[in-house]
Amino acid sequence: MPEALHPGLLLMVSALLIPLLPNRLRAGYLVLVPIAVLALLMNLPEGQWLRVPLLDYTLTLLRVDRLSMGFALAFVIALGAGMGYGLPQRDWREHLLAYLYAGSTLGVTFAGDLLTLFVFWEMMALFATLLIWSARRTDSYRAGLRYLIYHLIGGLFLLFGILGHWAGGGGLEFNALALDSVWAWCILIAFVINAGVPPFHTWLPDAYPTASVSGIVYLGAFTTKASVYVLARGFAGAEVLMWAGAVMALYGVVYATFQNDMRRLLSYHIVSQVGYMVCAVGVGGVQGVNGATAHAFAHIMYKSLLLMGAGAVLFATGKEKLSDLTGGELYRRLPLSLMLYLIGALSIAGVPLFNGFVSKAIITEGLETLGQKAVYLMLTIASVGTFLSVALKLAYFAWFGKPGPERVAQYQTVQEVPRSMHLGMAVLAVVCVGMGVAPSLFNWILPYPEALAVYSTDKVLTTMNLFVGTSVGFAWLVARLQPKPKEILDLDWFYRRGLYPFVAWSVPAVRRASRRVGRLTLARALARSRDWLEARSAGSFSVSDAIVWIALFLLVYIGAYLLVR
Amino acid sequence: MKGLRWILLGVWLVGLLAESLLTKQKLPLPYALLGLIGTFGFVLAYELFGKRLLARKEDYYA
Structure with missing residues (x-):
């Protein structure tokens, strides 16, 4: 049934064929799929489709109205034009990631509930990071990692906001939200981090210029505008x-x-x-x-x-x-x-x-x-x-x-x-x-x-x-x-340089403390962060280290919650 | 560039006059001057703050 076809999922499935196609067919395929998705979009009837029951709730993967449609059309046109522009780029990985990135952005745009929104939101951050890395420039790896850390922290805010909102009886539907609870503010902070509102903007001019000539086109079109969409949906006025x-x-x-x-x-x-x-x-x-x-x-x-x-x-x-x-x-x-x-x-x-x-x-x-x-x-x-x-x-x-x-x-x-x-x-x-x-x-x-x-x-x-x-x-x-x-130095100086002496000083102290109190998880995580900083100054560091930082943030949050509840 | 400066200045003054005559309103001068004042403002901001924010090296964080 055409009304049950999700344009974002269609793009993501289409992406899987890209590596399998021979070079001479791939160029045509890359441009034709966005045109087909555009045609699909223009024929999507308004309403809520692809409703999936989950426990006591029903998730809505495809909510079509004029607001979501306006943004979705822009995303698909940008993808199509970007594909034409990026054809001289012979690396199929970038095209594949661009499709997945666009698909997850459409997933955010059409999400009818907060849980679906969160899943596509995280996918969007992941594929954008991989797209930055696919440029394989010397500076794109580090910038991509900073991008990922920023967006995972934003994702945590979103997750806490959604869970708090849901636990407070607000339900899972994604409609207008009142700024009357800490959970709504958490969701708002997640959205403004993705939108690049200062002082949460430094990831954008840091990471985007390190992408390839065509990769930056998709980055410039999708993430921040998807955030504008969710702000317009949730916090208009x-x-x-x-x-x-x-x-x-x-x-x-x-x-x-x-x-x-x-x-x-x-x-x-x-x-x-x-x-x-x-x-x-x-x-x-x-x-x-x-x-x-x-x-x-x-x-x-x-x-x-x-x-x-x-x-x-x-x-x-x-x-x-x-x-x-x-x-x-x-x-x-x-x-x-x-x-x-x-x-x-x-x-x-x-x-x-x-x-x-x-x-x-x-x-x-x-x-x-x-x-x-x-x-x-x-x-x-x-x-x-x-x-x-x-x-x-x-x-x-x-x-x-x-x-x-x-x-x-x-x-x-x-x-x-x-x-x-x-x-x-x-x-x-x-x-x-x-x-x-x-x-x-x-x-x-x-x-x-x-x-x-x-x-x-x-x-x-x-x-x-x-x-x-x-x-x-x-x-x-x-x-x-x-x-x-x-x-030109921007606010990212505070964490890229300004925090460095503090962390370099505090981590050995924590390590000493950890020797005294035993192998506590928190202390180990902090000790790992020193290794991460050392590796950073030496020129390499890994995603697992970033995850340690995120886990640390999560632990601090849960600790604070347990203390004040 | 020097000739272009005077041409642009002339075009701008004619534009201001046209705005005043065609809209039959007193020229809202501060707003009409905003383009020029704004440009001076951005250059001044660069001179005052931008140069202080310049990192010591070309690729500071590398």
Whole structure:
């Protein structure tokens, strides 16, 4: 029965065939399956399907409504475009993991109960980690491990929240949750960790730039947007999210402006743009949920396009730092990649006739209705920073810059990327422009269809003046924004460097104590953590060590619970 | 780049004038200047804070 076919499970089953196919068939298969899943999605009837009895409860694997459908469509389009873009990537493991990752993300999107949500949530974290590792870069292993630790801790919060909510009589259905218990806050914390809300955002700009050129496209599209979906489903109208989102939008864009690594710059922009969505979720109501959904859909399209554009430069030159690229006159070598990148850049900035303009207008309308002028101003400043860093700084220093003879000679032999990569980018560019020119197309994915009158003379003029004013500032201050070949420290310093002396000091003390009190589990776990740190400084460490840390966290939590209950 | 600066400045001033005339409203100046002020603000933030956050090495955590 077609209504009982889960698109996420279909993708996961389809993934299993990928290693078995010969190379010449695999390319077609990789692109055709997302198209088939897209067709399946468009024919899914609304309602609750695949209901599985478990003890006294019924789990709902497939809840289809307009909210879940809007996000699911965006995920599948991104997967299809990413597959086209990633075809030159010959490693079938990455394609397999991308399918599994997309399948688990769809599982989260269609989960009708909290238990199903948790299972797919953890699968999403696992497959994302494996996708990061599949890049096999020297830095991807460690970054992936930090990603996994972060998300397992988030998963623990989710599990405790769900169990507490269930034990308190809240049931297992995943609907709107009131922030009136510690369990609801645990669930919220799990969601905001995955959404990358500061100070829980550092995993994102740490791990994403270490993925492959196509791997980062899936990472940028799935995890944070699945989190926006669950926030919109569970916590729409929570005012704390409106303010957190506004801070997030500004924090991300300020850090993005400082970056030298193209893909890290764009990763910080994921934080910033998800801030708009989190803010919209906080606004709540029809406008808020519509705004979050519209911006998530638009963001998945243009962010994937931007990451593909930066990836094209990396693919063609082997360089991703602006300080290594500036002055190389890449606009002569990679003109089509530049044009497609610029479509994404104008979309993310919210320039009229591009999809970002429409989705941001829906969000700001909601803020105007609530009279939230301060938040409105924060988001407008974030838009200025977005245009400055993505459309001007990155594009200028990657493709243009003051030409130097040595740098130009260095990139003399660079050639445009394969056609399939451009095709994947072009699909997304068409969606970005199409939905910007015809805003009514957004009603296809909005949970609450409405008349979208976003284009008016004053809105268009005001927005254009904002961006031309930004360009004036950039043209005068371009020398000040010259990228520096150094790393910018973020809040992850506190655990990557700041906590190191503390742990290095405390672990021997615990070990001494453990000798006295015997082989206690807690002491052994702490002692293991010293070995982990030593191994880390030596250049290798294992997943089992990470599990020890998670187990430690669990023990502390259970101990605290037993003490205060 | 120098020529482009003046062209952009001209386009921006014309845009501000057009906004004022077409919308028949007094120009909301602080908002109209936000693009320019914001850019200065981001550059200032980089000069004041960004440079202090620069790690000593290119790949600090490696």
